[in-house]
Amino acid sequence: MxxxxxxxxxxxxxxxxxxxxxxxxxxxxxxxxxxxxxxxxxxxxxxxxxxxxxxxxxxxxxxxxxxxxxxxxxxxxxxxxxxxxxxxxxxxxxxxxxxxxxxxxxxxxxxxxxxxxxxxxxxxxxxxxxxxxxxxxxxxxxxxxxxxxxxxxxxxxxxxxxxxxxxxxxxxxxxxxxxxxxxxxxxxxxxxxxxxxxxxxxxxxxxxxxxxxxxxxxxxxxxxxxxxxxxEAEDSMALSSLRLKKSQHEEFDIDVAVIRFPMISNFTDFDPLLGEPDVGVRFVSSLKELKNPDVIILPGTKNTIDDYLWLQETGLAQEILQRARRGKKIIGICGGYQMLGESIVNQQTVENGGRTYSTLGLLPIETVLIGENQTTQIKGTNYAGQEMKGFVFHLGCSTPTQPIQSFICLEDGRQDGVYTEQVIGTYLHGIFQNRSFTREYFNQIRVGKDLEEVSSEIQSDYERRxxxxxxxxxxxxxxxxxxxxxxxxxxxx
Structure with missing residues (x-):
């Protein structure tokens, strides 16, 4: 060979x-x-x-x-x-x-x-x-x-x-x-x-x-x-070079703040946003950096509990709630989705077995961390009838505490995530690589800000890659x- x-x-x-x-x-x-x-x-x-x-x-x-x-x-x-x-x-x-x-x-x-x-x-x-x-x-x-x-x-x-x-x-x-x-x-x-x-x-x-x-x-x-x-980058060191893709000093019509957890995972979920017209993406890890974004994204994390405690310690948890009360859009992916719920029960270790953490309460779900990681590629249809695909790998199970609109209905009939007009939670990694969804999501924000919509004719993620x-x-x-x-x-x- x-x-x-x-x-x-x-x-x-x-x-x-x-x-x-x-x-x-x-x-x-x-x-x-x-x-x-x-x-x-x-x-x-x-x-x-x-x-x-x-x-x-x-x-x-x-x-x-x-x-x-x-x-x-x-x-x-x-x-x-x-x-x-x-x-x-x-x-x-x-x-x-x-x-x-x-x-x-x-x-x-x-x-x-x-x-x-x-x-x-x-x-x-x-x-x-x-x-x-x-x-x-x-x-x-x-x-x-x-x-x-x-x-x-x-x-x-x-x-x-x-x-x-x-x-x-x-x-x-x-x-x-x-x-x-x-x-x-x-x-x-x-x-x-x-x-x-x-x-x-x-x-x-x-x-x-x-x-x-x-x-x-x-x-x-x-x-x-x-x-x-x-x-797509692999090493989180590459996060510091994202400023080279879009100037941090440039003003954008739509400002997206991604919370940079200490154990952030799969930050490449946000690569497609770097090519979305008039959208600026910032990775933030402090109150000073948060400012007043149009969208706040809680990404995946390798350690949901520790990163949620960090979110509280930094004061970002309270600020995210304040922004939500003012009508800002919130998205949670994987561990970030779990944090948007009402509680997380950690049953992974003897020391913390059964311990319940009250979380942000922006979505009516409860999560129990137990069992093995779930890893699979998935396909389905979202709340708007658009085809969605990507992959999931997560620990635990999230259960609604009241009737919800799921984010995606999977091919096998299972439901994933929660959708409201203001808050989205999902286990789907690669969410923004579904370009039609991404364009429509940000067009809704553009309309809300009296900005001109961008054409829905877009290059597919496969073609882009x-x-x-x-x-x-x-x-x-x-x-x-x-x-x-x-x-x-x-x-x-």
Whole structure:
């Protein structure tokens, strides 16, 4: 099997996006290609067709490769729950909660056979594997238990491309420092360097690139200019860069405030809003930042109870209630939906078993947190007769305390969520990717503000995503030495 691996000098340097680009480039060039990341730590999940949970990045990369995502593409997903503990997802299903020490000292070696099985299954189906590393391969305190970087390169005999983010500053130091901290065998695997997120004149980099190539003996395969392609991010670090998509100093006709919970998950639910005309999206975590938005969204969270207590401690809970009394629109998704109800009963742990928390009371529901996570892709029809699709993964069950208008009637006849003209609650992730619903929802707000409605003729989410992948192919292919990439792939066989 041909394999190539993208590793980075740090998190959020662009590894995921570059892997996505390579998946689309290779499939467009006639290869059957699959993504792979042995171990992922993220709160942005992707639900496969069979209900498995993997990192969002591998789901996106599979889409770019024009294949269905499977749990083999990300056999281990770690979802931080706080206090140095993560929920371990193995082959798409919850395995256990583990602290960092127990995971690294006891679990990593035990799980390697499962990782190898995933690799063998992918090897049997695809021509090329595009592997993504995690963080940096040069974390010397973690290297002996690191199964996401060089160990996977050795397992697959993959050539490694090292990526650095020039926006951070110190790009040459980060590249040289990373290479210096690798041992000889690891360093020999690094066959190319990519400088990412470049802004400015490439000519000004030439002398630095010449020095870097001479000093390291490794070829720079590309300088990729910053490109605001609409590819979903995985790491919450990317939230800080959303200001690059829409200026925070620009005035928008419609102001949307998304509560940035400490354990926010699947913030990519809001990516489609960045392309909605005259809509500004802000992630807020304090009273000062909240201001007076037209819409307040409570997103998904990995820890509903702790994040609701945080909402109270910050004073945001009371302010959300005040805004609701003034008629502002409120939307809750997954954990945020649960917070909009009257109460949450936590029956997950012995210490807190049966403890009831009074919540915002904006929707007539009660939630009990018990049992296993529910993970599945879903389809249905909303209150207005529009088709809705997306995925759910949540803990617990929400029950109405009085007759309600459900948000969605699912294909199997079950009901999801609650709809009122002012408040919407739902377990559906990907709600705004249903573009007709999104356009109509914001057109209603436009009418209420005496603004002109925007045409309902819109690009579907599938068309938008396909366009983004093709634009990414064009952009990266233009600035990356693909002849060298194919040469490295041939050598990896």
């Amino acid at each position: 041909k394999a190539i691996m993208i590793q980075g000098t740090a998190s959020d340097v662009g590894k995921s996006v570059l892997c996505t680009a390579l998946c689309r480039i290779l499939v467009n060039d006639g290869y059957q290609v699959a993504p792979f990341k042995s171990q992922n730590m993220a709160l942005n999940s992707y639900i496969t067709k069979d209900g498995g949970e993997i990192g969002r990045a591998q789901g996106v990369q599979a889409e770019a490769a024009k294949i269905d995502a499977t749990t083999d593409m990300n056999p281990i997903l770690l979802k931080p729950t706080g206090n140095m503990v993560s929920e371990v997802i193995l082959h798409g299903k919850r395995f256990a909660d583990m602290d960092a020490v127990s995971y690294r000292e006891n679990f990593v070696e035990q799980v390697m056979p499962e990782v190898r099985k995933s690799l063998r299954r992918l090897e049997a189906q695809y021509d090329v594997l595009v592997l993504e590393g995690a963080g940096s391969p040069a974390e010397i305190n973690l290297k002996n238990r690191d199964i996401a970087n060089m160990r996977m390169a050795h397992e697959t005999d993959a050539a490694v491309i090292l990526v650095a983010d020039i926006e951070r500053g110190g790009v040459f130091a980060s590249l040289v420092g990373t290479l210096m901290l690798l041992d000889d065998e690891e360093r020999a695997r690094v066959k190319g360097i990519v400088i990412n997120k470049f802004r400015g004149m490439k000519e000004l980099l030439v002398s630095g690139i010449d020095w870097l190539e001479e000093y390291t003996g490794i070829q720079v395969l590309g300088v990729i200019p910053y490109f605001d392609v609409q590819i 396909e366009q983004a992948y093709e634009m990414l192919d064009y952009h990266v292919r233009k600035h990356l030495n693909m002849d060298k990439i194919y040469e490295l792939l041939d050598e990896s066989m």
